[in-house]
Amino acid sequence: MPSPEAKRAPRSVRRRPGARRTARREAIFGFAMIGLAMLFVTVFTFLPIVASLGLSFFDWDVISPPKFAGLANYQRFFTDxxxxxxxxxxxxxxxxxxxxxxxxxxxxxxxxxxxxxxxxxxxxxxxxxxxxxxxxxxxxxxxxxxxxxxxxxxxxxxxxxxxxxxxxxxxxxxxxxxxxxxxxxxxxxxxxxxxxxxxxxxxxxxxxxxxxxxxxxxxxxxxxxxxxxxxxxxxxxxxxxxxxxxxxxxxxxxxxxxxxxxxxxxxxxxxxxxxxxxxxxxxxxxxxxxxxxxxxxxxxxxxxxxxxxxxx
Missing domain, CATH: 1.10.3720.10 (MetI-like)
Structure with a gap:
């Protein structure tokens, strides 16, 4: 049996635990969607940019192993x-x-x-x-x-x-x-x-x-x-x-x-x-x-x- 104080409490207060659980679920869902978007951006945007940046310092023709070239590729760019x-x-x-x-x-x-x-x-x-x-x-x-x-x-x-x-x-x-x-x-x-x-x-x-x-x-x-x-x-x-x-x-x-x-x-x-x-x-x-x-x-x-x- 609920106490007289609980009966007299506002309905919003009595429903507070359920509202907290709902808010928690919504927060978890939101962070999951943000994490999924960040994962997508990292895998398909950030990592390829980093890989291209690293590869730009090498000479590589797919057939032979990469050879470190330093800034030679960038120097070549400004004269090409x-x-x-x-x-x-x-x-x-x-x-x-x-x-x-x-x-x-x-x-x-x-x-x-x-x-x-x-x-x-x-x-x-x-x-x-x-x-x-x-x-x-x-x-x-x-x-x-x-x-x-x-x-x-x-x-x-x-x-x-x-x-x-x-x-x-x-x-x-x-x-x-x-x-x-x-x-x-x-x-x-x-x-x-x-x-x-x-x-x-x-x-x-x-x-x-x-x-x-x-x-x-x-x-x-x-x-x-x-x-x-x-x-x-x-x-x-x-x-x-x-x-x-x-x-x-x-x-x-x-x-x-x-x-x-x-x-x-x-x-x-x-x-x-x-x-x-x-x-x-x-x-x-x-x-x-x-x-x-x-x-x-x-x-x-x-x-x-x-x-x-x-x-x-």
Missing amino acids: QPVLQSFAVTICMALAIVVLQLSLGLFLAVLVNQRTSKFGRTFFRTTFYLPLLASTAAVSIFMGYLFDAKFGAINYYLGLVGIPPVPWLTSPLGAQITIVLIVVWQQVGFTFVLFVSALMAVPVDVLEAASIDGAGPLRTLLRIKIPLISPTILFAAVIAMINAMQLFDQPYIMTKGGPGSATTTATISMYQTGFQNLQFGYSSAIAIVLLLLILAITGIQFLASRKLVFYQ
Whole structure:
């Protein structure tokens, strides 16, 4: 029989032991999920980086035992003109991809957010996001046939209106522009979804106050909406730059890095050095330099965000 004091105690107090057990189970489950995620990151991210860093100090062709080379691979990197050119190509294409992806994604998001209903926003978010779900290899193969200079459908229809064939993938500049446009087309849905969600979260009372003060649509966008969604823009810019700096599938499948070396990115150069020339130590050094470059660019983006990003 419970005591009179227990009967008079609040129900929350009487249920405290069960609540503690529930909280303990939830805490154990949470730590287990965090541990699983950390294990995944350690096995598939941290350990490969450490292994690549260690391998970059050796000469290894898989066949013979590794030979310690010290900093020779890094010294070779700074004198290897084809590899340096591949990094320059990567940076130029990455900048073009990020600028186009962010600007086009923001433009589409503003249009959809202002001009469509809730159903319309859902429809367009699904439509623009679908290319991102497709296999990059499959999209690259399809686009390679579509932009073929001789047999491609695009040049065929251009010929019907009297336009001569365009060397989409057979000229250096044409190949770079084509690959940039294809990457932007496939990736813009990600930034579009982010920007639509961010614009929908802008406080209505702030927009109403701006309207009362006489701010037009363009001024509202530049002075209110973009500053309020600037953290989302920073996130999208960082993710887009990291992905663009690792560009591999589209140029490798569509042009094999050509014509010449016009679309040979850093990852293609790393692949050719390691898996074609069997210079895995030097390939690892290229990978470490690319990692450091990505970290440096990301750091610059965060430093710039101190003055450009507004946190509510």
